[in-house]
Amino acid sequence: MSVTRREFLVAGAGAVVAAGSGCGPVKEGAVEARRWLGKPTVPPLVGALTPPSATELDEVSHVLNRLTFGARPGDHARVSAMGVEAFIEEQLAPKKLEDGMCERVIRHEFDSLADPEGALWPRKGEASDPLQVLFPAMKDKGARVGNLYEYKDKVLLDDLTRATVLRAVLSERQLYEVMVQFWTDHFNIDPSKAEAKWLKAADDRDVIRAHALGNFREMLRASAVSPAMLWYLDGRANRRVKPEDKPNENYARELLELHTLGVHGGYTQQDVMEVARCLTGWTVRDKKKFFKGRVEFRAWEHDNEAKRVLGVEIPAGLGARDLDRVLEIVVAHPSTAKHVAEKLCRRFIADDPPEAAVAVTAAAFERSGGDVPTTLRALFATEEFWKPEGRGGKFKRPFHFVVSALRATNAETDATKPLVDYLVRLGHAPFRYATPDGYPEAASHWQSSLLWRWNFASALAGNGIKGTRVEGEELRARLGGDEGLMATVLGRRAREAERGAYHESGSGLALMLASPAFQYS
Amino acid sequence: MAAPQAVISGNGDERRQLVVIFLRGAADGLALVPPVTDDHYYRARPRLGIAAKDAVKLDERFGLHPKLRLLEAAWREGELAIVHACGTEDQTRSHFEAQDLMEHGGIVAGGWLGRYLQTRPAAARGALACVAVGKALPECLLGAPTVTVMQSLEEFAIAGRTPAFGTQLEKLYAMQRGQLGAAARDTFAALVRIEAMRTTTYRPDNGATYGRDEFSNGLSQLARLIKADVGLEAASIDLPGWDSHFAQQGQVEGLAGRLAEGLAAFRKDLGTRMATTTVVVMTEFGRTVEENSAFGTDHGRGSAMFVLGGGVLGGRIHGEWRGLAPEGLERRGVLEGYGDLPVLNNYRNVLAPVLARQGAGFGAVEMASVFPAFEVKPMGIFG
Numbered sequence: 001m002s003v004t005r006r007e008f009l010v011a012g013a014g015a016v017v018a019a020g021s022g023c024g025p026v027k028e029g030a031v032e033a034r035r036w037l038g039k040p041t042v043p044p045l046v047g048a049l050t051p052p053s054a055t056e057l058d059e060v061s062h063v064l065n066r067l068t069f070g071a072r073p074g075d076h077a078r079v080s081a082m083g084v085e086a087f088i089e090e091q092l093a094p095k096k097l098e099d100g101m102c103e104r105v106i107r108h109e110f111d112s113l114a115d116p117e118g119a120l121w122p123r124k125g126e127a128s129d130p131l132q133v134l135f136p137a138m139k140d141k142g143a144r145v146g147n148l149y150e151y152k153d154k155v156l157l158d159d160l161t162r163a164t165v166l167r168a169v170l171s172e173r174q175l176y177e178v179m180v181q182f183w184t185d186h187f188n189i190d191p192s193k194a195e196a197k198w199l200k201a202a203d204d205r206d207v208i209r210a211h212a213l214g215n216f217r218e219m220l221r222a223s224a225v226s227p228a229m230l231w232y233l234d235g236r237a238n239r240r241v242k243p244e245d246k247p248n249e250n251y252a253r254e255l256l257e258l259h260t261l262g263v264h265g266g267y268t269q270q271d272v273m274e275v276a277r278c279l280t281g282w283t284v285r286d287k288k289k290f291f292k293g294r295v296e297f298r299a300w301e302h303d304n305e306a307k308r309v310l311g312v313e314i315p316a317g318l319g320a321r322d323l324d325r326v327l328e329i330v331v332a333h334p335s336t337a338k339h340v341a342e343k344l345c346r347r348f349i350a351d352d353p354p355e356a357a358v359a360v361t362a363a364a365f366e367r368s369g370g371d372v373p374t375t376l377r378a379l380f381a382t383e384e385f386w387k388p389e390g391r392g393g394k395f396k397r398p399f400h401f402v403v404s405a406l407r408a409t410n411a412e413t414d415a416t417k418p419l420v421d422y423l424v425r426l427g428h429a430p431f432r433y434a435t436p437d438g439y440p441e442a443a444s445h446w447q448s449s450l451l452w453r454w455n456f457a458s459a460l461a462g463n464g465i466k467g468t469r470v471e472g473e474e475l476r477a478r479l480g481g482d483e484g485l486m487a488t489v490l491g492r493r494a495r496e497a498e499r500g501a502y503h504e505s506g507s508g509l510a511l512m513l514a515s516p517a518f519q520y521s
Numbered sequence: 522m523a524a525p526q527a528v529i530s531g532n533g534d535e536r537r538q539l540v541v542i543f544l545r546g547a548a549d550g551l552a553l554v555p556p557v558t559d560d561h562y563y564r565a566r567p568r569l570g571i572a573a574k575d576a577v578k579l580d581e582r583f584g585l586h587p588k589l590r591l592l593e594a595a596w597r598e599g600e601l602a603i604v605h606a607c608g609t610e611d612q613t614r615s616h617f618e619a620q621d622l623m624e625h626g627g628i629v630a631g632g633w634l635g636r637y638l639q640t641r642p643a644a645a646r647g648a649l650a651c652v653a654v655g656k657a658l659p660e661c662l663l664g665a666p667t668v669t670v671m672q673s674l675e676e677f678a679i680a681g682r683t684p685a686f687g688t689q690l691e692k693l694y695a696m697q698r699g700q701l702g703a704a705a706r707d708t709f710a711a712l713v714r715i716e717a718m719r720t721t722t723y724r725p726d727n728g729a730t731y732g733r734d735e736f737s738n739g740l741s742q743l744a745r746l747i748k749a750d751v752g753l754e755a756a757s758i759d760l761p762g763w764d765s766h767f768a769q770q771g772q773v774e775g776l777a778g779r780l781a782e783g784l785a786a787f788r789k790d791l792g793t794r795m796a797t798t799t800v801v802v803m804t805e806f807g808r809t810v811e812e813n814s815a816f817g818t819d820h821g822r823g824s825a826m827f828v829l830g831g832g833v834l835g836g837r838i839h840g841e842w843r844g845l846a847p848e849g850l851e852r853r854g855v856l857e858g859y860g861d862l863p864v865l866n867n868y869r870n871v872l873a874p875v876l877a878r879q880g881a882g883f884g885a886v887e888m889a890s891v892f893p894a895f896e897v898k899p900m901g902i903f904g
Binding site for chain 2: 234237239240241245246248249250253257263269272273395424425426427434435437443444445446447448449450451454455458459462464497498500501504505506507510511514515516519
């Protein structure tokens, strides 16, 4: 079946190239065809690639550092021309951004994933489960999820990992990808646990990617009933059949501690237990059953008596609606706005987030009912975000470092194992963090693996990573020589010591990527 | 047996090694060291309780999980001590908060092991004084004067095409102040030290056989470093995956087996070097006394700690124990139900004598800097 789909795609490509060739030079048509045939690809080095010319990080380099996974050659010139405010607005509205190349690569490479809109996903009614044909009323999201079980679990994890890297490298919707990573950590799921192996792919699509620049409340609701989350934090086993059954507290605790209020957000052990009671009965059908992966509420396993959560009474008899009451209560709690704002400020401003910026961001979150773009717009407007002393002061986490190196060098990559192995070594491969708190943000966690960063820089610049290629000479020439290359990588003109090391090292590009300055954003 | 070989550190005292093993996810102390003669135990765990006939008998009250059988020798030979009902005074049942609190040594910046290493004289702080096996720096080592994070010695080399790449890099990083500069300097120093060892294949001594899992592999790398006298003072290694909310029997068996196999091989491999080595096994908190509806256990309070090594008053369970009768348990909230195993023995009081044994000149002032705002009452774990 996958062959057919792939053949269809390749055959369809001809038509698109033919149609496209009328409005562009023949050469671009050829590049287009190459992409469709599935070769790893990069945007062509065309247009003005003017490198940054300031001696310190200017506003343009700063927003590129913080809102993206690193500037590509030419990004500085493009953002300078449009202005940083326009760039921020553009990034806050990702759907309006044309992202054809990235989408085509993802579609071509991955049968299993596709984009959130799901053009390649079986839509309602397309599921292969025979019962769904007999019972049309059962056609729902469970069906789409169920199809994931047709893949080998290793294939899905590989695909998810590769797609995550490729999107971070290639997508024009950079802030969206940054936020996808942010929420992936916030709602972390380690797919190595049980059936999350198959179901994390659906979580990535239906929870994280569907809401990354949307509304927090909706994302939280989606996460609470995400089949992968029900497996990962044992929600599926949280039930009360007999009065003496104890609820499983795992999800309830992380919901309060990590997803909403934060560890000092003002809840008690009693609240955890009460939330767990509210959520009894929600479960997911396992792979031995029909409609596997389907989330359902079993009233007979629900504790339907009255509860009290964070001081709010939840009357008896609400059944499945307990879940919505709980989410309303926790989202409206002021600690949630503060907790999310603090994490956002830590990601975008500094490891030790300035209180004033946190307050402004939290207020925007509360006012907008958890609207993520509104919240981020407020954060990006704070004085603290722009402070010149703060620029270049965030230590890149390894994923950011690796992707920014690929982007800065316009590297072509298929994001297969040889590349991903570097991320594993650096302790930051996507979807491999065991505990629900997600990969940490602060620099102190990441500074002891410098050797592997240096070795990655050296291997990348020396074309020593199979499936990844850098045209170093072409890049240097297109950027106007050594100075342009250094400035493009660093986001500012090189300092005297950097220039000296660049020339003495025998591998200038590798040295720039390994240099102290490039470890920061 | 030959007399233990004394290794003199830069400070002139005998060099000792401390290896800290963290069982992440809250290991079930009541499965690892079950109170096999306590009826309350089997009442609370009708399906999960470890039967006395299956357990390795330790004393009149306790057994050892059958998958920990490989540790029986150390127990019988008096090199393994256990403290039960052990943990942190904090009531948190959050993994992350409890791990942080325990690894920091309370609500305090930096890690307890990091601060301990800070109290050591400068001469004892070699580039390889401290090794964290794994991919990331554990919280207990935050603030250490030097830490090398690594998974295997074999891979510890700089991969530049020319030596000039390393030289120029070293020059640039030498100008870095703060954490990054220190981290880079440590890396360069460690590279030089390990270069020599990297070129030979490792054969464990005394016929020790390590398991093929990551944990055993990590312990074998540590044994190698210890025997090579590269100046190792402290090391950390994790064995994660203990969060057994659901169908815990198989999960605990697998992990306990790996723990015992790794530790037994490490002990055998080090041989007489165990006289100057202490291994501490700890976890953030224990699990509910009562099993849950899913054949698992939820977050509780007290768990067990293991101390293995030379000079240990082994073959006995140290510290206070009150049994599992409901009136001796800690209430979980206002709801009805079983309580938790209380923390009767603070983890710091176990670590304190370990540290006191490690470093010459480690006195009250040093102790207070490692465990501030806590009145340490060291337990009598060493003879």
